Amino acid sequence: MIIVMKTGSNQDLVKTVVARIEELGLRAHLSSGEERTIIGVVGLPLPPSLDDMFAAFTGVEQVVRVTKKFKLASWDFHPQKTVIQLGNVAIGGDEVTIIAGPCSVESRDQTLESARAVAAAGATILRGGAYKPRTSPYEFRGLGERGLEILATAREETGLRIITEVMTPSDVDLVGQYTDIFQIGARNSQNYLLLEEVGKAGKPVMLKRGLSMLVEEWLLAAEYVMAQGNPDVILCERGIRTFENATRNTLDVSAVPVVQGFSHLPVFVDPSHAAGKRAFVPALSLAGIAAGADGLMLEVHPTPDHALSDGAQSLDFAEFDALMPRLAAVAQAVGRSLPVPALN
Ligand code: PEP
Ligand code: MN
Secondary structure, eight states: OEEEEOTTOOHHHHHHHHHHHHHTTOEEEEEEOSSOEEEEEEOSOOOTHHHHHHHTSTTEEEEEOOOSSOOTTBTTTOOSOOOEEETTEEETSSBOEEEEEOSBOOOHHHHHHHHHHHHHHTOOEEEOBSSOOOSSTTSOOOOTHHHHHHHHHHHHHHOOEEEEEOOSGGGHHHHHHHOSEEEEOGGGTTOHHHHHHHHTSOSOEEEEOOTTOOHHHHHHHHHHHHTTTOOOEEEEEOOBOOSOOSSSSBOOTTHHHHHHHHBOSOEEEOHHHHHSSGGGHHHHHHHHHHTTOSEEEEEBOSSGGGOSSOGGGOBOHHHHHHHHHHHHHHHHHTTOBOOOOOOO
8 A cells, every 4th residue: 555645744744654554563664755654564464444544634735545466566566766875886777787707706806806807998897796596506606705805805906896696594694794785696586585685684685586486486586685775776687597598588678668567677688598508698788778778797707718607608807898888879769878997
């Protein structure tokens, strides 16, 4: 349910409504626009009598029931597009955000070299996994906390923000001591206890789409994070599993406008995990931006053929450099822009 306050209602009136919501054991989520405040009410069950009760409060203009299953993620609860400000990086704003870096943090040199190269080309966020979900238990599974330390060093050296995956609720605290953004991987996108834990951690969360996840299930997963009081969720389409095996996954480009039709949350595309092969990464990247994605997440490695994970889909520095101006051209064609590369 949403409670729409009258234009210019003062904070005391809003507080009175929120206090009543909380007295009833429900949760209030405020969305303050330029002119009016919308109070989202979530919690179960919401008895029918609530509508009339809240409609009678001073300052309340309207009480509306939201019939969609996802609430906080929907436009009804938050009529402005979500923009997540991380230092000088605005995710979901006019600029298309480029996240780039290796699949895994393998060593200090490999990560710092990657960080410098992607920053120089115009990326503003460095990716790198320290805890890797691998299909086989015998593959490289990440450097753990040492990997987080290396990422933090790269942030200090380059000024890039960092994103890294957290795989289990018990690691949220530790990973949160280092990262700027939590990544929830495709395999964990319906791990509800993990989603709730990052929802409490007070930092933005990028939620990859699960391998066979419906858009509605994906938005409901975002809802788990948001229901814990964390509004800063980024959705990332990374390809879904279909019958086609010429690519690792099938990039569902249509998910970008579909999700943007339902939700105010920023939507990213990860062309690397969709393609599985670096030759296809440029085309899928361009397609993602053309479809309206708020950003891309790309795997870039100094020597992809020697990568400990996902080398086949990783671009080398020259390929990434060559791609960036092409991305900028498509961004411009759809009324967006790319950040100007840092001077080096
Ligand atoms: C990754 O980003 O390296 C990764 C494991 O991605 P996904 O969860 O989308 O497979
Ligand atoms: Mn990877």
